[in-house]
Amino acid sequence: MRILVTGVTGLVGNLVARRLIANQHQVRALVRDNKKLAQARDTFGDAVMGDLTNPASLSHAVKDMDVVIHCAGLVGTGRGSRDLYTRLNVDGTRSLVEAARAARIRRFVQVSTVGVYGTNTFKPDVSEETPYSPSTDYPNSKIDAEKAVLSGGVPYTILRPYWITGGGDRFLIPQVGRLLMNNEFTFIGNGRQEWSLSAAENVASAIVLAATHPAAENQIYNVADGKVQIAETVRVIAEALGVPMPTKRSSVLSVTFRSLLNQAESNPARISVDLFFPLWRGLTINADKIRRDLGWAPVIPWQESVKVGTLEWKRAQKM
DSSP states (O other): OEEEEEOTTSHHHHHHHHHHHHTTOEEEEEESOGGGHHHHHHHHSOEEEOOTTOTHHHHHHHTTOSEEEEOOSOOSTTSSOHHHHIIIIIIHHHHHHHHHHHTTOSEEEEEOOGGGGGGGGGSSSBOTTSOOOOOSHHHHHHHHHHHHHHTSSSOEEEEEEOSEESTTOOSHHHHHHHHHHTTOOOEESSSOOEEEEEEHHHHHHHHHHHHHOGGGTTEEEEEOSEEEEHHHHHHHHHHHHTOOOOOOEEOHHHHIIIIISOOOTTOTTOOOHHHHHHHHHOBOBOOHHHHHHHOOOOOSOHHHHHHHHHHHHHHHTTO
């Protein structure tokens, strides 16, 4: 198949493109930065300039392609204004879908997030049938992006991964790692709450299946390796960093005032909304559907992926 991949300079998009090539597919990388174009061509063989905020640039990108895999976007809470999330994640996705429809693309694969479930994630074992629940700007933009895909007139597959971790992790490992190194990590409650982790390599394999498996057409899939106790995740990160396992436990109220409401860089105890709610309530995802429909199963153990990602982050901090 001839497959356009966006977000190839990011953690997941890069792995997806490499896996597709290994599986003998023809990959075209969409690159926004002209300085990275030559490197993308060297790596993937075919790369074109394009910008999600410039619809005219996308028509050339999708020409002669069979499938579009959309991994690009502004990821995580608090990384920009509501307008920026809308322009990149909603309007950008809509423009790409429109270009795909005009080019008669056979399938559009949208990489979304379990954040679209919002406060419904407070319930355990969240399935794909769980309705949208708007919350903050980032997940709200992904809800609207999904709606653009669903109504776009192109066969689709939507994937909703959670806590993508491993080498290149910019969210879970850096936050927990910083708190551990500053001796500021605290469990909210006993730490026995569970959350679902997704090794980046396993998410990439799920995306490739979503793009190529006949049964994936017009389906929505959660993606998660499995359910893990929060304390066990923290233990793996602490061991990789060579620091003691934390024992501090705090109430949700104290963490709210000490860490969540004070986002100043000078506050060593600060945590993001993305980390606060799972630490408090846990967050587990039901990914049975993708296992049943597509035969997907995680290959890389989450412990290995978290360890590799932690050691990489530690080197980057020059510790």
